[in-house]
Amino acid sequence: MxxxxxxxxxxxxxxxxxxxxHDWLVVSGGAEKVLDALLQAFPGAEVFTLVDFLPxxxxxxxxxxRVHTSLIQRxxxxxxxxxxxxxxxxxxxxxFDLRDFDLVISSSHCVAKGVITHSGQRHLCYCHTPMRYAWDMKEAYLVDAHFRLPGMEALVRRTLGRLRQWDHFTASQVDRFVANSANVSRRIAKYYGRxxxxxHPPVDLDAFTPNDGAREDYYLAASRLVAYKRLDLIIRAFRDMPERRLKVVGDGPxxxxxAALARGCPNIELLGFQPDPALRELMARARGFVFAADEDFGIMxxxxxxxGTPVIAYGRGGALETVRETPDAQATGLFFHQQSAASLSEALARFEQRRYDPHACRRQxxxxAPTGFWERWMSLLEADQSETDAVVPNYRDNKEPTS
Structure with a gap:
């Protein structure tokens, strides 16, 4: 351009x-990094979110x-x-009353795309995933909930069924979907028929840079400590490999x-939450980054x-779009293909049999880069504007289309 x-x-x-x-502002994760990039592009935008407890x-x-919150905030x-x-x-x-806006962008992994818009407005949904509670993670959600009261699971199943119906219906009210990955694009097609x-989300290349110092002999895993991230799988694998060191960064339920799984294993350190500079230093010095989640995209x-750190990742989901497993010098990591400690252990053995070029990792x-993120948004908005103008010629100047 x-x-x-x-x-x-x-x-x-x-x-x-x-x-x-935006669904909610509670912790700073991948969705919040996308929100920050959108706010950088649209400094006059107003933000609407269910709750805002972001530190x-x-x-x-x-x-x-200006940040607007919903009744749930109170x-x-x-x-x-x-x-x-x-x-x-x-x-x-x-x-939320959005009547005064020309363009609504929902950053949605739960309900944000369900906002009500009106004729003369455009609603573009940047979809991190269709609501996983209602669709592909429904059974895992029910298992993890550990319902103790009689009839509670049946009630929750009915609630999730209603949410699934609402989620499918509100997809028809979105003018254009944008997915954060080809993986999510396929799920949008499957569940919404759209x-x-x-x-792809942007990576902050200025903040995450190679370290000129020597690497240390440890592997790093970092994420929110929630069940679907499968940190338990990583800890089980390293528990059976006392010769390999693991550092785990993150906090959560x-x-x-x-901590109980890692008890008695001096080769495993749970470091809890770490500020961004410390996390970046740990990443830059690690021998490899271990990622076991079936993630929508996965920015880490x-x-x-x-x-400059290569990745050992579970070979499903967004990791297939971000990690290069090739036989040449351009490889940036490798995959394990079963979500099991044994499969990860085997992958680590393969990982240690070859060398990875930090420059190839950086190039990947x-x-x-953020520049590409903004260029693709600009191209999409121009294309969307052209299509809209072809149907509603006075869209730029009128909130309501002419007959």
Whole structure:
């Protein structure tokens, strides 16, 4: 592009009122990094979210934007138990009044795409995944819930069934879907019957950089400590390999169980939450980054590669789009193909039989630079505008189309 893509986006957005709808602001994860990139592109946008309990240290550009929260923000114990209000979330998201906006962008992995828009508005959904509670992780969610009250599981199943119906219906109200990966694009087609463009999340290449110092003899795993990330699988594998060291970074509801699994294993360290500079240093010095989740996209393997660190990843989901397993010098890691400790152990043995070029890892991460993210958004918005103008010629100047 002849002009800087970020400046072109800002200029484009400056002529429009833009609302960005995000499910919730509680922790800083991959979805929040995408939100931050969108806020950088649209500095005049207003943000709508179910709850906002994001710590000040992680707010970034949010403090420069007006943030609207839903009725769930004021519900009892919402700060800690906001997820328990899942049955109320569709109603809450539909209460936002977005009539004054020209463009609505929903950043959705749960209910954000269900906001109500009106004629003359465009609704673009950046979909991190169709609601996993209702679709492909429903059974795992029910198992992990450990229901103790009689009839509770049947009630939750009925609730998830209603959520699935609502989720499918509201997909028809979105004007255009954008998926964060080809993996998610396929799920959008399966569950919603809709096509989706793919725009991968951006990697902060300025923050995650190779370390000039020597690498240390440990492997790193880092994520929120929740069940589907499968940190338990990684710990079980290293528990049976006392000659290999593992450092685990993160906090969450699984921490107690994971600590119990690692008890008595001096080769395994659970470091808990680490600030970003410490995490980046750990990534840059690690022998390899271990990733066991079947993730929608997964930004951390790319952040590790940006540090020059190769990745050992479960060979499903978004990792297939971010890690290069090739026989040549361009390889940036390898895959294990069963979500089991034995499969991971075998992969680690293969990993240690070859050398990986930190420069190749860095080049792979550079394919996901923020510049590319903004260029693809600019191209998509221009194409969407052209299609809309062809149907509604006065779209730029009128909230309501002419007959």
């Amino acid at each position: 002849s002009e800087n893509a970020l400046e072109r986006l800002r200029h484009w957005g400056g002529a429009r009122r833009i609302a960005i709808v 000040q240290a992680h707010r970034g550009r949010l403090d420069k934007h 519900m009892p114990l919402a700060r800690r138990y906001y997820r328990h209000y899942l049955p109320l979330m569709p109603y809450a998201i539909e209460q 096509g989706a463009s793919v725009i 699984e921490r107690g169980r994971l 393997p790319l952040e590790a590669q940006a540090c 991460a550079e394919r996901f």
